Amino acid sequence: MATRSSTRPGAATGAAADPALAGAPRSSESRTALVRRARRIDRLLAERYPDAHCELDFANPLQLLVATVLSAQTTDVRVNMVTPVLFARFPTAADLAAADRAELETIIQSTGFFRQKAQSVLGLAQALVERHGGEVPPRLDDLVQLPGVGRKTANVVLGNAFGIPGITVDTHFGRLARRFGWTASEDPVVVESEVGALFEKKSWTMLSHRLIFHGRRTCHSRKPACGACPVATLCPAYGTGETDPEKAAKLVKDLVPVDAAAPLGTLG
Structure with missing residues (x-):
């Protein structure tokens, strides 16, 4: 230096x-x-x-939420390579909640730590279906209760998907x-x-x-x-x-x- x-x-x-x-x-x-x-x-x-701007590609709050979870310990560029396939196969929270874990892991494998991330994605999707009718809630307190979602991820979603400063x-x-x-x-x-x-x-x-x-x-x-x-x-x-x-x-x-x-x- x-x-x-x-x-x-x-x-x-x-x-x-x-x-x-x-x-x-x-x-x-x-x-x-x-x-x-x-x-x-x-x-x-x-x-x-x-x-x-947010460098993760997304079309709706669910996509941004999942993409942000996948971005841990890898680059946004790599996540953006994976998510088009992921969201084409599983477009809704209900689809993700019912996803075959092995198939999900295969799709997201290149993002690293794919088993842990698959667990988080499945868990948060199931929680969205059970607690929020399959919709991503626009509230910090609700978001941080989802599996794999902390304040950082919640603020990304609030600021970029809902226009709520974070x-x-x-x-x-x-x-x-x-x-x-x-x-x-x-x-x-x-x-x-x-x-x-x-x-x-x-x-x-x-x-x-x-x-x-x-x-x-x-x-x-x-x-x-x-x-x-x-x-x-x-x-x-x-x-x-x-x-x-x-x-x-x-x-x-x-x-x-x-x-x-x-x-x-x-x-x-």
Whole structure:
């Protein structure tokens, strides 16, 4: 990793020229400064990723719910390769609830952990039929009672299938929220609460998309592309990764579909 440097891209102009917006460690910031910096980061990420969106393909709440469960420990790209076959074969919750387990496992096998995922899909489909008439409920408390569904999955469904604001704390979101100094917690529930308090509720879903986009493309776990980051001047973690602009630019990922035969985890 590159040595942390005090010289940041654009340090003399723009956001970094305002001490209240500069990427000071969280401990030295006032609450007002933290909120201003967080919202400035969100605006800059909106400029970088104007097309940020849920990268799972779906046509209805059930499809998104199942696809999100399948996305654990694999890529959205790979899930999108599997779900057309899955939903053509089992289009409703009742169909999924009555699915032959071996057939279901075969269809979703390439997503990894397919036996556990098949159990979750069968369980949640049966619960939907028994408790909700086969429909996905638009309520967090109901969603998290379904097998294999936690707050992250529930918020994905609420925000993208029902238009109900929610913060999706996946590994990318949590990592970036800590790097930005928005939270120090590793607990997803605490991260959701602390980050949510910095933003208007109506922005939560798009904020989630932007951080996830940025985490997948630029602010990587092992070697973030600090020198190619649009929020470098606002980030307390600047210098964690490559700071040279040309070298950093080579680290930025332009995520594209992979061949179905490629190994799991190709896109990170």
